[in-house]
Amino acid sequence: MSARQHDPRERALTPATTPRLVVKIGSSLLVAPDGSLRADWLASVAADVAAARAAGQQIILVSSGAIALGARRLGLKKGGRASLEDAQAAAAVGQVALAAAWTQALEARGLTAAQILLTLDDLENRRRFLNVSATLERLLALGVVPVLNENDSVATGEIRFGDNDRLAARTGHAACADGVLLLSDVAGLHTANPATDASATLIPHVASITPAIEAMASGSGSMGTGGMVAKLAAARMATAAGVALAIADGRGLHPLARHQAGEPFTLFSPARSARGRKAWLAGRQRLHGSLHLDEGAVAALERGASLLAAGVIAIEGDFARGDVVALVGSQGPVGRGLAGYDAADARAIMGARNEAHAAILGHAARAALVHADHLVLL
Known part of the structure; x- marks a missing residue:
């Protein structure tokens, strides 16, 4: 104000x-x-x-x-x-x-x-x-x-x-x-x-x-x-x-x-x-789920980085790859983006570092859970 x-x-x-x-x-x-x-x-x-x-x-x-x-x-x-x-x-x-x-x-x-x-x-x-x-x-x-x-x-x-x-x-x-x-x-x-x-x-x-x-x-x-x-x-x-x-x-x-x-x-x-x-993305009203982030992940997004699975501490909703999800920090919503994984795979790699994703999923993993090009901060 x-x-x-x-x-x-x-x-x-x-x-x-x-x-x-x-x-x-x-x-x-x-x-x-x-x-x-x-x-x-x-x-x-x-x-x-x-x-x-x-x-x-x-x-x-x-x-x-x-x-x-x-x-x-x-x-x-x-x-x-x-x-x-x-x-x-x-x-x-x-x-x-x-x-x-x-x-x-x-x-x-x-x-x-x-x-x-x-x-x-x-x-x-x-x-x-x-x-x-x-x-x-x-x-x-x-x-x-x-x-x-x-x-x-x-x-x-x-x-x-x-x-x-x-x-x-x-x-x-x-x-x-x-x-x-x-x-x-x-x-x-x-x-x-x-x-x-x-x-x-x-x-x-x-x-x-x-x-x-x-x-x-x-x-x-x-x-x-x-x-x-x-x-x-x-x-x-x-x-x-x-x-x-x-x-x-x-x-x-x-x-x-x-x-x-x-x-x-x-x-x-x-x-x-x-x-x-x-x-x-910023104007979307209908969201398919929420990704809850730790403070390090929120800070990385503020610097323009993609969202990595290692920074996600909780996931809500049943979403498919490409659906719009909310990005939520400790103080509330910080942004939204297009999910790079469906909800089941996202939960499987939640909190894990990128080098562990292939072994967890059984196939080649993507670089980010939500890519910087496909997210917007609020």
């Missing part, structure tokens, strides 16, 4: 600092409590997007709101979230309305909208991730504004992001974006919940997501599913892949313009820069 005060404009995700920006729109911003669309607010966002595009900034929108809009049209209770079936039905109906609303608002500003609906598997599977990346790249090159949402009509608990904050962070990876802006119903991360604690103060800059920072997270009370805990998870995903992430107040008109003008917000700065496969 930064103690030094600063001009918020220094870190705002402006066209000059952030040529490609992902902007996430929460349900509580786009949809009124009665389930109706906030048309004036939407029109102001479209105007902001047009201004950003005119200034040379490419914008990708990640928009919630389909379930809320669909629930109103179908007359469903609890905003369409009374059951999984209700939510899926509401999403199917509401997504049509949501796409139409964005199309109309952007067309009024001379912009073309494109709709992309994604599930978790679309970005967890490496080949499909690359397909999404290529599609976004082409749309942006054509001057189109992509509008993304999770495909809630088919997503279930096992194959979903769970909130669009994390989808926005993952989209930042896929689009090779320079920043992600989460427009919310709060101005950013506070020392306590500002809705219940008058002494809560805004944290303007987070250089590292520490346990103290995580302890400050609290629910936002919004219509959507992404409270501050989800936003911190998104920030961790984005910054691990070298993408800056900001949380800003989106409740008033022209929220993007207000952010870029320097209205208070919280910025999470990336500690490292990762691209390509390493950025994809």
